[in-house]
Amino acid sequence: MNGSTSAALQDLVDLTRFGPRFHGDRGIHDAADWIESRLSTAGLHVRRQAVTLPAWEPGSANTLRVTAPIDREMPVWPMLWSGSSDGVVTGHLRPLGPQGIWGDSITWQRFIVEDENGASLAYVHARDIGPAAPQPLPHGSDLTLPHLVVGRLDGMQLREWVTSGKDVTVMLQGDSGPVGDPAIADNLIVDIPGTGEGTVLVCAHYDTFYNTVGAYDNGSGTVALLRLAEQWAAKPPSRSVRMVWFTAEEWHLGGSRHYVDSSTDSELAELDYVLNVDGLGRGSFLETFASPEEFGHALHCAVGQYASDTGRALETVNRFPPTTGTDDASFYRAGVPSVFMTFNDLHRLHQPDDLPNAGIAANIVWAQGLVERLVALSSPRRVGRPGIL
Numbered sequence: 001m002n003g004s005t006s007a008a009l010q011d012l013v014d015l016t017r018f019g020p021r022f023h024g025d026r027g028i029h030d031a032a033d034w035i036e037s038r039l040s041t042a043g044l045h046v047r048r049q050a051v052t053l054p055a056w057e058p059g060s061a062n063t064l065r066v067t068a069p070i071d072r073e074m075p076v077w078p079m080l081w082s083g084s085s086d087g088v089v090t091g092h093l094r095p096l097g098p099q100g101i102w103g104d105s106i107t108w109q110r111f112i113v114e115d116e117n118g119a120s121l122a123y124v125h126a127r128d129i130g131p132a133a134p135q136p137l138p139h140g141s142d143l144t145l146p147h148l149v150v151g152r153l154d155g156m157q158l159r160e161w162v163t164s165g166k167d168v169t170v171m172l173q174g175d176s177g178p179v180g181d182p183a184i185a186d187n188l189i190v191d192i193p194g195t196g197e198g199t200v201l202v203c204a205h206y207d208t209f210y211n212t213v214g215a216y217d218n219g220s221g222t223v224a225l226l227r228l229a230e231q232w233a234a235k236p237p238s239r240s241v242r243m244v245w246f247t248a249e250e251w252h253l254g255g256s257r258h259y260v261d262s263s264t265d266s267e268l269a270e271l272d273y274v275l276n277v278d279g280l281g282r283g284s285f286l287e288t289f290a291s292p293e294e295f296g297h298a299l300h301c302a303v304g305q306y307a308s309d310t311g312r313a314l315e316t317v318n319r320f321p322p323t324t325g326t327d328d329a330s331f332y333r334a335g336v337p338s339v340f341m342t343f344n345d346l347h348r349l350h351q352p353d354d355l356p357n358a359g360i361a362a363n364i365v366w367a368q369g370l371v372e373r374l375v376a377l378s379s380p381r382r383v384g385r386p387g388i389l
């Protein structure tokens with residue numbers, strides 16, 4: 001491991017020792033203080049923007065046990081904003097069909113659990129890949145009932161049973177739900193004046209889901225931006241850079257939506273584009289997307305050039321349109337050109353074992369150099385707010 005990689009790894013270890021950075025919880029406040037103190041030491045002034053959302057807690061007794069056709073306990077997590085059951089309840093599992101999570105960027109399967117009289121007791125979601133992982137519930141979900149997610153293999157087993165006509169009975173419990181006091185945490189904003197024209201907003205969310213310290217999602221982007229800020233404080237970039245560490249990305253982009261909603265049209269018009277760094281996991285599969293479309297192509301070319309210049313064998317895809325699942329979507333909705341990048345690591349997404357490792361640290365260091373190049377991309381045209389997403 002070279003010096004930069006071990007320093008990035010140490011930063012990740014320091015950040016993740018605060019525990020999960022769930023919006024409103026102690027861990028995110030401690031992490032915000034740590035980020036601010038690092039930036040202040042570099043001579044940068046941090047502005048805090050409080051983000052207030054209705055609070056919710058996951059509880060500690062969310063369980064799902066299949067009792068027929070065989071007896072099997074299935075690991076589950078409650079979806080964000082899931083409701084609770086009246087203790088342990090028993091019912092029959094029925095298939096509903098596919099469900100888009102974050103628009104249609106992820107497609108899961110969905111089941112309902114009904115009692116003997118056909119009354120709804122709970123929903124069960126089956127992830128499309130990997131172990132069970134929580135996500136926020138889509139708008140309009142029935143928040144009075146538990147919504148529990150199982151992993152891909154358990155979901156396939158459930159589907160095989162119900163589609164072959166087997167009566168699947170389950171015992172389950174959900175104890176998540178809203179709590180009284182609002183959940184508050186801060187967006188952290190730093191301005192770095194450039195030596196030339198124009199402004200780019202570079203962002204990363206620093207919050208996590210409730211069940212993880214989130215080294216990859218998104219301690220990695222948090223640390224990458226922190227290290228870039230320290231570097232730019234010493235040697236300014238040519239474009240001015242506004243850096244934002246967003247809270248509540250995991251709460252349907254609560255932090256970035258609040259930021260956009262609190263910005264005037266002229267403040268948004270001053271941004272040439274937004275560059276969002278979310279999830280620099282292990283490996284060499286880099287996913288990017290951008291809007292407008294030709295800006296995405298320019299981005300894809302710049303990524304390929306940087307990979308070639310750094311001797312990096314990379315598998316890279318550029319998708320269009322942008323997904324609705326990460327903070328750049330708040331800007332895309334407001335008509336601001338946007339760029340997104342991630343080294344996807346879906347087996348660690350929203351998992352307790354999303355812990356610091358050298359693979360993440362190496363990608364943080366590599367991505368820093370990429371971001372430096374991307375903030376110099378030519379300004380894209382503006383296409384206005386989308387009529388539909």
Ligand SMILES: [Zn+2]
Nearest residue numbers: 217218278279
């Ligand atoms: Zn993320």
